[in-house]
Amino acid sequence: MRCDVWRRDSRRTLCALSVLWLVAGRVAAQSSTPAESFVAAVADPVLASSAVADPFARYTTPGQCQQAVVRLQRRYWRDKRPDTVVYAPATDSVPTPVVKAARRCATRFAVATVPVPELQNLAQLYLWTGQDSLADQAMTRLQQSTRSWSARERGWVLSLWVNAALDARPMRRVLVQSMLAQLDSFGAPAATWRLFAHAYYAEYALSVNDRATAESEGRAALRASRQMTMDDRIDWVWQIGGAYRTVARVVALTRGETAALALLDSMRIDLTPLRPLGTADRAQLVAQLIEWRTTPFTWLGRAAWPAVRAAGWYGASGDTVYPRAGRLSLLVFAYGADYRMLAMLRRLHDAYSAQGLDIVVLTSTHGYFRAMPMLSSAVEMDSLGSYFHGYLHLPATVAVEITEFSHLADGRRRDEETPNQKAFGHVGGAMLIDRHGVARWIGDVNPQTEAVWTAVIRDAR
16 A cells, blocks of 8 residues: 655655664673674663564664665764764675674564555665665565656656665665666656755765765756746755765866856856746845855855965964965864864875975964853963864964954844855855965855865875
């Protein structure tokens, strides 16, 4: 029997998926890893009955198993700082304890007998276990069982499967390409899901610096967007803008900022007509989208950047003039820090500092530090410098500005723009300025962007 709730259009969510929060019991003292401890805890009745022989007895659907495995994966990595590991989705693998747990849970189900709405979940569960042939059987049965569905509905199912294959470790490239070919065969009725699937693949490709695939998939997403209904284009304008941005990034990397801006001019022509067709809020959103997607590219190729301003310098080695002539300067705009950023910056420092790379963290005071009110801007400035340079031992120069502020009538603090914010235009993430003072790249700083940053820095040396 078809599940109309499950078939409802939704970008990422399977509505019929019964999500149970996995309740951990006592952690077995003899477990060798967090994941094995967790499996032991499940087996050691939370449940709290020693009569339960099967630790997965309470899971009655593949979706429940699949969600449990996701939590096992997170549990396994929780104390291992996975964000310090180089991002390598094409070669990564699922930890052995997680695979064992997934396989044990999967043995409760069979492709031939699972209800149709659960086949997608079962296929994803098999991807976790590395049993790709069984995953293929599950998807084949799902496609056979949904032949009477509309192309739009079937396209939605395939787009979810593309996402699952891209998120799998290792990533299943051949499967992704096969599913995309089937999805494209549905044509205009499935245009929205084609946009999502191709755009997601394009983002993945750019994250591993596969520029050719990123551009071709991004352009495929844009072609699909032009076949969408007007209502869908209005509803998903942000996703269309995201596809333009991905392609523009690749074009900027391969053919320069002028070509990227020309592409974004076509985005303006494509998306501006959507403004008056939506609500007032939607019209404002479209205007902001066009501006936000375009502005960073106008800074690429620009020279004569002003010197970084700061009231306090930490780890500057006696030099407080950045960017420095004749050296590369990676300016990181940070108002906090996480290990994903820190690990990446350390790797870049180790690889390129001896070849002329300066890493400069730009931050400013805000009246509090790590949720604690500061007695004065000077105290906060010192806390910021000590945090980045003394506590985190970040191999970078830290430049701290004191933010001027005023108080509103109700006593709230209102910060003013700092000189660096005015000079660098509230750049999010980081900016690379080459030896000649020219901005070479702007982007986020996280493991998914490390491959691109590495390539850009290598080429700019």
